[in-house]
Amino acid sequence: MTRLAIVSAMREELAAVLALMADAQQYTVAGREFAVGELHGHEVVVVLSRIGKVAAATTATVLLERFGVSHMLFTGLAGGLATQARVGDVVVATEFLQHDMDASPLFPTYEVPLYGFSNFKTDAALTAELELAAQSVLQRGLLDASTLHAFGMQQAQTHRGLVVSGDRFVASSAESRSLQNALPQALAVEMEGAAVAQVCHDYGVPFAAMRTISDRADDAAHADFLKFVTQVASRYSAAILAQLLRARG
Ligand code: SAH
Numbered sequence: 001m002t003r004l005a006i007v008s009a010m011r012e013e014l015a016a017v018l019a020l021m022a023d024a025q026q027y028t029v030a031g032r033e034f035a036v037g038e039l040h041g042h043e044v045v046v047v048l049s050r051i052g053k054v055a056a057a058t059t060a061t062v063l064l065e066r067f068g069v070s071h072m073l074f075t076g077l078a079g080g081l082a083t084q085a086r087v088g089d090v091v092v093a094t095e096f097l098q099h100d101m102d103a104s105p106l107f108p109t110y111e112v113p114l115y116g117f118s119n120f121k122t123d124a125a126l127t128a129e130l131e132l133a134a135q136s137v138l139q140r141g142l143l144d145a146s147t148l149h150a151f152g153m154q155q156a157q158t159h160r161g162l163v164v165s166g167d168r169f170v171a172s173s174a175e176s177r178s179l180q181n182a183l184p185q186a187l188a189v190e191m192e193g194a195a196v197a198q199v200c201h202d203y204g205v206p207f208a209a210m211r212t213i214s215d216r217a218d219d220a221a222h223a224d225f226l227k228f229v230t231q232v233a234s235r236y237s238a239a240i241l242a243q244l245l246r247a248r249g
Pocket of ligand 1: 009010051052076077078079080168169170171189190191192214215216217218221225
């Protein structure tokens, strides 16, 4: 029996998913509201992660311990680091790293102490399903020309690769450049994914994550976030989740 957790950092993004859930039951644990119900014929638990690594790790742990979820999916926003990760594109994470983890000289920079490595891989099978769903939704061209134009977007692309997380909203060209130089493989930066990946690794539960690029992590990164999430990212994630769940049968 699968019980899929759907986790997101922003309320506006979850709203689109919650609206589609039949007969959701609400539970409050650790100040977080968990909605348990059905989405496209699958049992799901939907919750806001809250922002940052500690908050997201706590939410993930409650999902595993209290709600016994068997799979975990994260949808959210991220700043684009690699040049190809443009605003409106979707990045499907194959692995996560904490860009602000540094216990050197005791451990190599980025390595999580006592794990012996820095990169936490997402589940290959669930990630492949998510990537397929994202590709199929983006190919359909979900947004009309005027929305694309309003956000200066081109036809959206799907990318797969490394996403980095840290407890900082990256909003300057200088910081973005220094992250790109330090971690040239990184496609995007956000604030929760690596924490959830680590918790899921510890519990041996499959995890996959997608992020819509909302900004370029540069001096303009604070630009109208809320508008982007309601008009672009939440529509993408609701459609991609629907596609993924339907494909699961
Ligand atoms: N204005 C929002 C704050 C969003 S914080 C509010 O008031 O709720 C940004 C969220 O989007 C985080 O959850 C993070 O994971 C992601 N994110 C998007 N762009 C980012 C960037 N440039 N740097 C770090 N995180 C980013």
